[in-house]
Amino acid sequence: MDAGDEGRQQLDAVSILNARQTLIGYLGRAGLFAGDAEELVRIVEAGAVALAHEEVGAPGRDAPRDRGEPYAAGWLDGARAVTGELGELAEGALREALTAVPAAPAGPPPPVRTMEVERARVAIVPLYLSFTEVSDLDPEVSEQVLVAVLATMDPRQRAGYAGRLAEFTSGHRARLERLYARYGPASPTAIHGRYSLLHSPTSIAVLERLWAAPGPLEAEWDTGELPPAWLEGLRRGWEEAGA
Template sequence: MTTAEEGRQQLDAVSVLNAKRTLLQLLARAGVWSGDAEELIGFVEAGAVALAYEEVGRGPWPTPEGKGEPYASGWLDGTRAVTDALGEVAERALRRAVAADPTADSPDERPPVGRTEVTRTKVAMTPLYLSFTDESELDPEVTDQVLRAVLGTMSSRQRSRYAGRLSEFASTHRARLERLYAEYGPGSAIAIHGRYSLVHSPTSVAVLERLATAPAALHEEWDAAELPPAWLDGLTTAWGEPPA
């Protein structure tokens, strides 16, 4: 094997599996249930393939010079074939990672919300919330219940991409969210008003995203969870109409 080939050498399947088993054992020692750990590792694996697919798909991959038109045409066809194949691998990896992925016959299926889905959403929404306001002592003690109602509006596939969706929502509506948290959040003149208690919780970012995206489904899940209607009404009022 040449030096160049050694430099390009990839991890073999046995070494990758060994690393995965080692990580599972370490997480188990930390008290993470094996099913949750497997799911999280599955998402990391699926994400790595998806990012590779995006990078390869961005191209362009120039045809080697001096090879002629037939070679160039074959080169492009081969590049497309490899990219398509990588996309299929990424899709299969995501299907394996999603515990209850909807089938082609039921794309809108909304299975029960899992623990790792709730935890992943907490990890995604908390820094977004703190980019708009400070932590509040009034944070309602029903975070998991609120998030289960939020995630209950989505399919497993949508939940798998929800961190990205939240980030996009916060970026698109940054000015509007800054105004909302300034007027109704911690430190505002109505900071102790119970109607706006949820504005004092990081979950408010996720609830607002659902109010803007799937209000009917959110109200359905909210009622089923028997969460305080005033919290949802308060956020709806605070969200109001977009600025002119």
């Protein structure tokens, strides 16, 4: 085997499966239930295939211009075939990943799981820090707030909540910047109780729900016995930042 072949060699299926099971084992020893660990790994696997499909189909991957038209036509046909096949694999991987996520029941959503709270927590922190700084006044109710937020969604919506949050912050970036500048940790109203939740990364999640599902959020907020003033403060600040 020459150096080029050695550099191109790939992991075999047995080694990949071994690595997968090792990861699930580590997650289990860290306290994650086996089903939750399997779900996380499947979502990561599906995401890897989806991102590969997006990369292969990205614009700018044209045939070399100095090879002539027949070469370019063959290149295009091959690219379409590969992209189509990879797209089908991506869709299949996503369907397989979501089989671990229960379908939405006819009644109310099931209780929020610890893993769902942790996934939301991982998603909100970098988004929050893109608008403001860490605050020493972060209310110590992060888990209760996230439970109220996630309880407004069914399990499949919770599984895709990180993407929904990213879309929300991207689509409303200027308004969020104004909101945190006026009422966030570095603002003159930093210690005002009405805006206390803006000192917590959970405010990003609450704002998204206020925008997308205010009624269900208010109901879950009452159920969780969270301070009504916090929700009203976010609502008022959001309205003022949009003016």
